[in-house]
Amino acid sequence: xxxxxxxxxxxxxxxxxxRVDERLKHIAFIMDGNxxxxxxxxxxxxxxxxxxxxxxxxxxxxxEKIGLQYMTVYAFSTENWKRPQKEVDTIMKIFDxxxxxxxxxxxxxxxxxxxxxxxxxxxxxLQEKMAKIDRETAHKPFILNIAVNYGGREEITNACNELxxxxxxxxxxxxxxxxxxxxxxxxxxxxxxxxxxxRSSNFLLWQSAYSEYYFTDILWPDFSPLDVDDAIAAFYGRxxxxxxx
Ligand code: FPP
Numbered sequence: 001x002x003x004x005x006x007x008x009x010x011x012x013x014x015x016x017x018x019r020v021d022e023r024l025k026h027i028a029f030i031m032d033g034n035x036x037x038x039x040x041x042x043x044x045x046x047x048x049x050x051x052x053x054x055x056x057x058x059x060x061x062x063x064e065k066i067g068l069q070y071m072t073v074y075a076f077s078t079e080n081w082k083r084p085q086k087e088v089d090t091i092m093k094i095f096d097x098x099x100x101x102x103x104x105x106x107x108x109x110x111x112x113x114x115x116x117x118x119x120x121x122x123x124x125x126l127q128e129k130m131a132k133i134d135r136e137t138a139h140k141p142f143i144l145n146i147a148v149n150y151g152g153r154e155e156i157t158n159a160c161n162e163l164x165x166x167x168x169x170x171x172x173x174x175x176x177x178x179x180x181x182x183x184x185x186x187x188x189x190x191x192x193x194x195x196x197x198x199r200s201s202n203f204l205l206w207q208s209a210y211s212e213y214y215f216t217d218i219l220w221p222d223f224s225p226l227d228v229d230d231a232i233a234a235f236y237g238r239x240x241x242x243x244x245x
Contacts, residue, residue, distance in 0.1 A: 013229050019066050023235075024068065028073070028208075029074065030074045030191065030194070030203055031056060031074060031223075034048030035048050037220070046087060046090040064110055069143065076150070078117075099129050102137075111137060111143075112144065115145075116150055117148045117151075147203070152204055153205065156176065185207075187211060190213075191204065191208055191214070192228075193214070194216055196216075197215075212240065216231070
């Protein structure tokens, strides 16, 4: 006689009531694979970005729930403007809708929304909305950095130019760190890249000097809280030596 063995659903850290410890405060995500995810379903790339945005919200809530203090996501790079106009417009629309949603939900959320990148490129009203939501959520404990029109090289160059404007003759590492868009956030402990590529793509170049990387083939729209747990388990299995022994 055959019968199906009842499969036990794997529990997430949150299901088990577990939280991260002091070794892990900040996770950053390179959310790659939206386009391929859509194409595999015979859909336009924009469809993948809509699902990617839903995944981003789910993963954000999960990271906050398991006790992370900082999360940074790469939503749009300084190079992404090269994409077809229709795709750029869709991502910008998703982004704009998301900001409106944040305003509606910010009372009950624990999130301090921050936008990092060269924001001057955006229309004035969008810049004002980003500044307003940042200001109005500044007292919340979970810091979510959303990188838009962000490039690591641009960020470092911008920091150096600010220091020149301030009249600095000699620049220290601390000077550069304190003029990056991430300001007072500690560097990411762990950077997760989905979508099967093994590169940093100009993301957090300065801040990632001693970050641990975790790469997975999973396409971003499919990325789940259990996959966050797997990345965290891999992180806890590593020894961080910061150049020592
Ligand atoms: C990379 O996948 C993804 C992007 C360049 C855009 C990411 C945008 C979102 C997840 C939605 C907007 C985010 C917010 C903050 C609301 P890809 O298009 O390069 O995928 P591919 O490698 O399969 O082509």
